[in-house]
Amino acid sequence: MRLHEKEIFEIACGRFGVGAFNVFNAEQAKGVMLGARRSGRPVIVQITPVAREYLSPAFIKGLLDACENDFPDVRFSVHLDHGNRAHCIAAIEEDVYSSVMIDASHEPFDVNVAMTKEIVSLAHAKGIRVEAELGVLSGVEDHLSVGDDRARYTDPAMVAEFVSLTGCDSLAVAVGTSHGAYKFSGGRGLRTDILAEIRDQLPKNYPLVLHGASAVPENEIRRINLAGGTLKTEAKGIAPEQLAEAIKLGVAKINIATDLRLIWTRVVREFFRNNPEQFDPVTVGKIYISEIEDFVAQKCLSL
Ligand SMILES: [Zn+2]
Numbered sequence: 638m639r640l641h642e643k644e645i646f647e648i649a650c651g652r653f654g655v656g657a658f659n660v661f662n663a664e665q666a667k668g669v670m671l672g673a674r675r676s677g678r679p680v681i682v683q684i685t686p687v688a689r690e691y692l693s694p695a696f697i698k699g700l701l702d703a704c705e706n707d708f709p710d711v712r713f714s715v716h717l718d719h720g721n722r723a724h725c726i727a728a729i730e731e732d733v734y735s736s737v738m739i740d741a742s743h744e745p746f747d748v749n750v751a752m753t754k755e756i757v758s759l760a761h762a763k764g765i766r767v768e769a770e771l772g773v774l775s776g777v778e779d780h781l782s783v784g785d786d787r788a789r790y791t792d793p794a795m796v797a798e799f800v801s802l803t804g805c806d807s808l809a810v811a812v813g814t815s816h817g818a819y820k821f822s823g824g825r826g827l828r829t830d831i832l833a834e835i836r837d838q839l840p841k842n843y844p845l846v847l848h849g850a851s852a853v854p855e856n857e858i859r860r861i862n863l864a865g866g867t868l869k870t871e872a873k874g875i876a877p878e879q880l881a882e883a884i885k886l887g888v889a890k891i892n893i894a895t896d897l898r899l900i901w902t903r904v905v906r907e908f909f910r911n912n913p914e915q916f917d918p919v920t921v922g923k924i925y926i927s928e929i930e931d932f933v934a935q936k937c938l939s940l
Pocket residue numbers: 719778816848849892
């Protein structure tokens with residue numbers, strides 16, 4: 638059952654965090670639906686501009702329609718992740734997304750406000766919610782690449798002004814996580830102190846969003862490397878107990894992309910190492926779907 642993001646937050650608010658999973662293909666979409674169904678929890682399916690370009694907006698729409706049709710018992714909403722102005726405007730026109738993220742956090746405060754405000758006004762006219770970002774996350778997600786040196790935490794003193802000037806419906810904050818497999822490089826951890834200060838500046842239950850919230854399990858990295866991968870062993874994600882604390886401090890939406898990629902890498906590497914005579918994408922695809930199901934079910938229940 639496809640819901641509006643607003644309804645998803647109403648269900649989850651104050652009870653648990655909502656997993657927002659990035660989906661790039663049919664296997665991931667089906668795995669996320671199966672996992673959500675098993676957990677009984679609602680989920681947000683996130684589509685990046687790269688996913689829209691990789692397949693096409695029409696392909697993506699078809700995937701999401703199939704999710705709705707094949708999984709009437711799964712409550713999900715569809716979100717555009719990391720859109721620029723053009724991506725957001727296109728998505729707002731499509732009748733597929735109930736929320737979009739305008740990512741102007743790399744711009745100066747005033748420009749971020751102006752760009753976000755414009756998208757909020759276009760989106761709200763169509764009943765679509767807007768996630769904005771204040772503070773820059775380091776790491777790489779699709780087209781984004783922000784060096785660690787430029788990474789900045791969200792300044793709690795600017796949060797209330799930003800939300801009231803822009804009218805954004807949820808806010809992605811930079812509190813120490815980064816995109817990709819190499820989080821917390823330089824020994825920084827999740828800054829729950831900053832998160833608490835941010836929350837105190839906003840109305841009760843205002844939804845905060847944590848990007849780069851994959852766990853990057855050590856065992857996953859080890860298995861990938863045993864099967865021929867060369868991922869750096871210092872790859873590190875966010876620990877479950879840190880995530881739980883962040884949710885207590887007002888994080889309502891937890892963005893997860895890297896973990897789904899690591900599962901793919903591990904499944905495919907191990908499969909072809911163990912079955913070098915095989916060449917069937919369906920056989921390995923079935924394993925991937927089932928592994929995504931397990932991961933998503935477990936993750937949703939832990940949030
Ligand atoms: Zn992100």
